[in-house]
Amino acid sequence: MRHLLSTQDLSLENAIRILDTAEEMAAVGEREVKKLPALRGRTVVNLFFEDSTRTRISFEAAAKRLSADVINFSAKGSSVSKGESLKDTAQTLEAMSADAVVIRHWASGAPAQLATSGWIDAAVINAGDGTHEHPTQALLDAFTMRRHLSRLNGTDSTGSNLVGLRVAIAGDVLHSRVARSNVWLLQTLGAEVTLVAPPTLLPVGVEHWPCAVSYDLDSVLEAGVDAIMVLRVQAERMNDSFFPSTREYSRRWGLDDARLARLDTLGMKDTIIMHPGPMNRGLEISSAAADSSRSTVLAQVRNGVSVRMAVLYLALSGDLRDPPPRLPPPRTAVDNRPNTRADETRENAR
Amino acid sequence: MSPEAAAAGASRVVMSAADIDRALTRIAHEILEANKGSKDLILLGIPRRGFPLAQRLAAKLAAADPSIKADAIVGQLDVTMFRDDLARQPTRAPERTRLPAAGIDDKVVVLVDDVLFSGRTIRAALDALVDLGRPRAVRLAVLADRGHRELPIRADHVGKNLPTASAEKVRVRLNETDAASSSWSGADEVVIEAGL
Numbered sequence: 270m271r272h273l274l275s276t277q278d279l280s281l282e283n284a285i286r287i288l289d290t291a292e293e294m295a296a297v298g299e300r301e302v303k304k305l306p307a308l309r310g311r312t313v314v315n316l317f318f319e320d321s322t323r324t325r326i327s328f329e330a331a332a333k334r335l336s337a338d339v340i341n342f343s344a345k346g347s348s349v350s351k352g353e354s355l356k357d358t359a360q361t362l363e364a365m366s367a368d369a370v371v372i373r374h375w376a377s378g379a380p381a382q383l384a385t386s387g388w389i390d391a392a393v394i395n396a397g398d399g400t401h402e403h404p405t406q407a408l409l410d411a412f413t414m415r416r417h418l419s420r421l422n423g424t425d426s427t428g429s430n431l432v433g434l435r436v437a438i439a440g441d442v443l444h445s446r447v448a449r450s451n452v453w454l455l456q457t458l459g460a461e462v463t464l465v466a467p468p469t470l471l472p473v474g475v476e477h478w479p480c481a482v483s484y485d486l487d488s489v490l491e492a493g494v495d496a497i498m499v500l501r502v503q504a505e506r507m508n509d510s511f512f513p514s515t516r517e518y519s520r521r522w523g524l525d526d527a528r529l530a531r532l533d534t535l536g537m538k539d540t541i542i543m544h545p546g547p548m549n550r551g552l553e554i555s556s557a558a559a560d561s562s563r564s565t566v567l568a569q570v571r572n573g574v575s576v577r578m579a580v581l582y583l584a585l586s587g588d589l590r591d592p593p594p595r596l597p598p599p600r601t602a603v604d605n606r607p608n609t610r611a612d613e614t615r616e617n618a619r
Numbered sequence: 620m621s622p623e624a625a626a627a628g629a630s631r632v633v634m635s636a637a638d639i640d641r642a643l644t645r646i647a648h649e650i651l652e653a654n655k656g657s658k659d660l661i662l663l664g665i666p667r668r669g670f671p672l673a674q675r676l677a678a679k680l681a682a683a684d685p686s687i688k689a690d691a692i693v694g695q696l697d698v699t700m701f702r703d704d705l706a707r708q709p710t711r712a713p714e715r716t717r718l719p720a721a722g723i724d725d726k727v728v729v730l731v732d733d734v735l736f737s738g739r740t741i742r743a744a745l746d747a748l749v750d751l752g753r754p755r756a757v758r759l760a761v762l763a764d765r766g767h768r769e770l771p772i773r774a775d776h777v778g779k780n781l782p783t784a785s786a787e788k789v790r791v792r793l794n795e796t797d798a799a800s801s802s803w804s805g806a807d808e809v810v811i812e813a814g815l
Contacts, residue, residue, distance in 0.1 A: 286712060293697070293713040302750040305700040335700075427715075582713075586705040 272384040272393040273580055275402040276454035281430070284457055288412050289427050290579035291572070297334060298575060308337035311368040311585055316358070317396070318344040318374045323546055323570055324396050324406070328371045331577035337585075340367070355379060359388040367391045369585055377401035377446075392584040400444050400506070406545050407450035409576040411458055413569050414496050417541055432459035437489050438480075439465040439522060440500030440553050443472050444507070447545045448500055452480050465489050467522060469511040486522055490531060498543040499524050499554045519552050529558045541565050634779055634809035639762065642778030643672070646760050647679035649776045654727055657684045659755065661723055663696040665732045665744055666714040670695045671795035672762060673731040694718045696730070696751075701743035718751065728754040729776075733791040735761040738772035763809055765789050779809070786814025 276284075297305055313332040317325055325341065332339045342358075344350065349358065355374075362370060369392040372380045377399030384393040397403040411431065418434055419426035436455055442448045442464050455462050462480035464471065475482055483489050490497075502518065512518045519525060524542065532540055542554075542563045550556050559566060634642070654660055657680060664673030670693075677689040699705075699713040730744050741759060748757060760776035765783045781789060790802075790810045797803050 290712050293715060296716060300751065304750070306746070307700040307705055582700075583710055586710050 271584065272380075272395075273404050273584060274381050274384055274393065274395045276404045276407050276450045276457070277402070279404070279454065279457065281457050284408070284411070284454060285428065285430065287408055287576065287579050287583060288415060290583060291408070291412050291575040292427050294334075294578040294582070295572070295575040297578075298571070304334055304336060306336050307582055308332070308335040308585055311337045312340065312366065313337045313369045313371060313581065313585075314340045314342060314362050314365075314367040314391075315396075316342050316362070316370050316372045316374075318349065318372075318379075319397070321373055321397070323573065324373065324403075327570070327573040328394075328396060328405075328577050328581075330574050331581055332369075334574070335578055335581060337368075337581065340365075355382070356386070356388050359383055359386075363389045363391070369394060369581060371396045373397045375399055394580060394584060397446055399446065400449075401446050402450045403446040403545075404450050404454070405573070405577055405580055406447050407454040408580070409569055409573040410447075410451055410498065410543060410545070411454055412572045412576050413543065413565050414460070414541075415458075416572075417496070417539075417565070421539055430458045431455060434460040434496065435463070435494045436460050436496045436498060437463045437465055437486075437494045438498045438500065439486055439489075439524065441470050441502045441511075442466045442475070442500065443470045443511070444503040445500045448498075451498065452478055456480065463489055463494075465522065467512055467518070486524075486528065487531075490528060490537075491535065493535075493537065494540055495537075496541050496543055497524060498545070499548075499558075501545065501547065502549055502553050515552055523553050523555065524558045525555045526557045529555065529561060529563075532563070543569060546570070630810055630812040632808050632810050633781055634763070636806040636808065639778070639807050639809065642762065643675050644679055646776045646778060647676050647683060650676070650729055650758075650760065651680065651683060653758070653775065657687045659726045660687070661692050661694065661719055661721070661726045661728045661754075663694045663718075663723075663728055663730055663744075663748075665730060665740060666695060666697055667796050668733040668791050668793055669731045671793050672733060673729075674795075676729075676731060676760065691721070692719055694723075696744055696747055698740060698743035698747050701746040703739060703743070716747075716751075723748070723752040723754045725753070725755045727756045727758065729758045729760050731760050733762050733793075734789050735759070735764045735772075735774050735777075736767060736789075738768045738770035741772050742770055762791060763789060781809075781811065783811060784814065788812045788814060 297303055315325055315328055329339050371394045372383060373396040379398050380393050380395035383389060395402060395404055414431060414434060415426050415429060419429060438448050438451060452462055456479040464480055464482045465486045468484060542558055544554055544566050548554055548559055550559060651657060662673040662677050664670030673693050677693045681687045681689040695715060695717045697714040697716045699711050758775040761774045762778040763781050764774055764777045765781045767785050783789060790812060792803060793807050
């Protein structure tokens with residue numbers, strides 16, 4: 270793993286290796302001296318062309334816990350506002366001998382461009398590009414789910430996958446790079462994913478994704494889920510009206526107080542509520558749901574540092590070729606893509 | 620003999636399962652003697668094979684001194700992130716660090732590893748210990764000392780000194796860690812393989 274650009278091309282071996290390494294990194298956060306010397310003398314540049322709070326802070330904390338030097342760069346207040354191109358910015362960083370570049374960009378594919386163009390020699394880690402992917406967010410979500418699953422089973426999470434876990438991803442899938450990264454990663458790890466969104470907020474071609482699709486949150490809840498991931502309604506990316514009103518959205522696709530109560534009446538006491546943040550309280554998630562004991566929002570933030578430490582460590586230490594595949598794919602049953610459940614739901618919706 | 624060992628040429632067993640067991644029994648008694656009893660003793664094994672050796676030593680300590688609870692004095696110390704060759708070697712996945720519940724502050728920590736070679740692993744272990752607490756004293760017990768030190772480090776308790784050429788490889792195979800591998804002969808052993 271030299272670069273981490275997307276979860277779509279992440280093998281099961283590497284995904285589990287990152288999660289296992291993150292498990293060990295998490296132990297460091299509980300110690301008195303929260304620092305490891307592994308990346309001493311390496312330079313990590315946080316290259317942020319888009320606003321971000323938790324991702325940038327999380328990467329910064331992760332790099333610092335590994336003793337790397339961190340340079341923060343945000344497009345605002347830099348030469349980018351004078352019109353500097355990505356290429357020139359990258360070559361400037363190269364001249365300063367950056368060892369890793371963590372990039373968040375509004376354009377889908379910018380990290381891949383950086384990694385493959387030869388402008389820069391550093392390891393490139395995608396911290397969110399446009400509406401394409403956000404791999405470290407998917408990894409930390411998977412890490413959170415894996416810990417939850419192993420706590421329920423009373424087993425050690427190291428080395429395990431997510432086979433049998435039912436995950437519903439609800440909300441603005443169209444604009445969500447988090448949803449894309451999660452769909453690929455969760456399918457690699459063997460979880461069953463259902464996307465729930467209004468038809469206007471589903472991307473073209475979603476029927477080819479390795480997941481089920483539904484337009485009705487209540488029926489998905491009734492069918493049973495182990496984790497509900499609520500996505501943010503990305504108003505800043507919406508240049509069109511995708512739903513009639515926020516009230517209607519919240520009533521039909523939001524995780525409101527009534528649906529929170531339904532989880533209890535349906536007997537799903539171990540179902541967790543996830544949100545990648547920042548939350549629009551009262552729109553896609555109610556305050557009661559966000560603050561309930563099911564919510565893993567803060568655990569996700571905490572796990573984010575461990576997962577990013579693992580990614581930085583694996584990308585920057587030693588020789589990083591993919592290990593030869595040795596694990597069998599977790600889903601041994603017949604491949605059910607394109608998903609029949611999705612087709613049924615579509616029929617019902619018509 | 621495994622096909623790799625056969626291809627590499629001569630390979631000889633230098634410690635049998637019984638030799639390993641006797642060496643550990645002796646080391647356990649040496650540890651008690653050097654510490655003047657079992658007070659404040661903690662055994663930390665270095666992954667992977669140091670940890671089962673530490674567990675075996677703790678069982679022998681408990682057999683010699685009934686006041687010791689074997690589980691309560693054994694831990695595992697991962698040194699991966701403290702190595703000085705991280706950028707040169709293939710990436711190593713870190714292992715779990717587990718300390719005994721009592722912690723290591725003001726304790727006598729005995730580091731346990733299978734083979735002492737360059738001394739670099741032990742240097743990394745000493746650095747890792749500093750971040751975890753402040754032991755009263757740190758000692759080192761190894762099953763085999765094969766020489767060729769690159770740092771000023773020596774072991775306090777040695778199972779067997781093995782004169783080796785630097786190209787040779789010393790393999791320790793233990794039931795706990797190697798029973799599933801293709802080179803497992805059916806019992807614990809220490810083997811010297813000729814270098815390539």
